[in-house]
Amino acid sequence: MRKNRKSKSTEIFPLKIDQLEPMLQNKFDSNNDLSFSVYEHQNKKIAVFYIPHLVAPDKVENLLLKSLLESNSDWTATAILNNIPLSFGQEISKLEEILTELVSGKVFIYIEDEDTAVNYMMLNVEKRSLSKAETETVVIGPQVAFTESIVTNINILRWRIRTPDLVLEKIMVGKRYPREVRLVYVKSVANETDVNTMRQRIQELDIDEIEDNNVLMQFIEDSSVTIFPQFYSTELPDRASYAITKGRVGVLMENSPNAILAPSTIFSFFESTEDIYMRWNLGSFLRILRFVAMFISITLTPLYVAGVTYHFETIPTQLLVSVGQSRASVPFPPIFEAIFLELMIELLREAGARLPTKVGQTIGIVGGVVVGTAAVQAGITSNILIIFITISALASFTSPSYLMGTTIRLLRFPMILLAGMLGIIGIMFGLSFLIIHLLRITSLGRPYLSPIYPFRWMDLNKALFRLPQQFQGKRFVSYRPKELLRFKKRKGMEKKDIDE
Incomplete structure (x- = not known):
């Protein structure tokens, strides 16, 4: 409220x-x-x-x-x-x-x-020292993560964004247990409408307390019904500084080791800071691979269920023989078999995440092997379906955002139900409903599917793939920054030797 x-x-x-x-x-x-x-x-x-x-x-x-x-x-x-x-x-x-x-x-x-x-x-702040990120691990690039101290987080951003235009606007949230919130943006770049909208949503919160930035994000998002995250929550200061310098608005909160970035598109959740630090062709390959992995994760298991249940003619003959042999002793319909294994994968993932690190990794690996082998030998499931389920699970883990990865895993269940009831028609119905739903979502009032809808070809090389840095002279048009130009293309492409 x-x-x-x-x-x-x-x-x-x-x-x-x-x-x-x-x-x-x-x-x-x-x-x-x-x-x-x-x-x-x-x-x-x-x-x-x-x-x-x-x-x-x-x-x-x-x-x-x-x-x-x-x-x-x-x-x-x-x-x-x-x-x-x-x-x-x-x-x-x-x-x-x-x-x-x-x-x-x-x-x-x-x-x-x-x-x-x-x-x-004269506050005596108890805080942990700077450490590596846990949920957004990177191989190339800065490794430091935000902490629970808002003073430390402000210092990190100030150190990374060295400009007097950087604004860290203080807002107190919570009537009974107030928390300090900082609205972060570059004054000469960020769109004023986005800044004013975010400020208004935070200031108008009439609530006793806000526990964390992720809770605050749920209060100020455009829609609380959709399962898709509309704001990006990151623990990486370099990702936050990169987004803020490109015209987006950030939010820091006391006692929260995350920063909120808005507005965000669905493509923002498949970007990684490694894409920037790698060469453009490698970064583009990995980004496209994540999009393909998302599609595989949502549709692979439902396609198996639809093919085995209704559309035998779509399966190659030699593979159909193997599928028939693997399912010969399975007493359950494919839809129940798939949902059972998907739930088993989710249980193993959740158990591995909640247990201590050393024990959790062992439980995940050993539990997966033991349960999968025992299920096949007991005739509860087929070994081919286990392969499909494993590929779908691996594909869902490629998203750099934990929230988006969880969303993708959840989408598989209604898709499996539709495939089991209506076959390929059910899958197409589910995908159509998903696209229509994504078209209706906004993030801070900006289209969630931008730059695909509305179509902006100038932003394709920033959302779907990457071009060399010399061609990245403009900021993301969809965010409508005050200053669109980063550098002139002609100047960016000039290369001079020392003797020139």
Whole structure:
């Protein structure tokens, strides 16, 4: 639900420190987390309060209290902001805002009878070090992945996109448990409509909390009904920076090791950063191979079911003999046989993913071999179908996006049911319905099948295949960037030797 609701908060200052302490302690009555200390300086009472587990104690002692208490200045809220050598200081006078900032890791200073309290960010961030990507593994190119620290992720993007045009717009999401979200885009390139649409969708979320970027993505996608992901979720900073510099909009979130990229087309989910780092002909071959693998994964097993059930005449004679022999002892119809094996493959995949890494790989390999061999020997399934199922499963794993790979595997089940009930006609009906559905999907208002529909030949060499870098002088037209030209084609093709 999207709704903009302003919180009602009242100003509580000025007041005595003896009144402030019980007021704050009452808000934290379920625990003893609040640290509230009172000091006297120049005949004035100064209160310093914060939550100890969230702030760095050495920073409070050395940077704040030392400057505050050892100085001979006559402190006021304004004087503290002007004279204490710390950045990001703010004045706050409303109780609800004070409570929100306290649980965000800020330290507050209040001088008795002042109109505002001063706060500084001294968050003690617990974070893991940079490591390799787990779900988007690459062979060629940068190996580092995002972490759960939004500060680290911002630093990585700043380091990769070194331009003052890079905007990291801060938005707080969640009424009860707010999280920091950053809208990332290059101001001189990104389409303003895309930026405004993404900003509006995030700001209008009226919800208590958002657990992760992938959850946020489900709230702000164009359609929540389709099984196809409309935004790309990546853990690779180089992929995020590449997309942002080409005019797309990124979203980072606190405590989330992923970045959202929008708008996205269906072809975005079959691109890999390796395609860019490889030579253009190798990159094009691998990209086309993924598209072919997607089609094989969706249709191979349904074609087997349709052929064996209804269309024996489509199977070559010699292969038909082998199929008949392998199915001679199988008591089940092909549709039940195929669904049983598909479910078995999914169980093995899920078990291998949830178990510890070393055990999971062993279970996946040994379980597949043992179950497949036992099923054939017991006459539950045919060995030819196992080959088809294995090829379909391998083909679904070629997608660089885990979300798209899962979508492709799920599509096989309704296709198998249609093939078992209607044969080739059922498969054609399923593919037609799939194409019509894809034509209706949008991503941030942009067509999901672009550049095929609407057709834009200038984008084909960026979506379906790759041309040499000298011919990549324009950005993706379908995203409608402000600045379409990256470099002039003539300049990109010039090659001079040193003696020229």
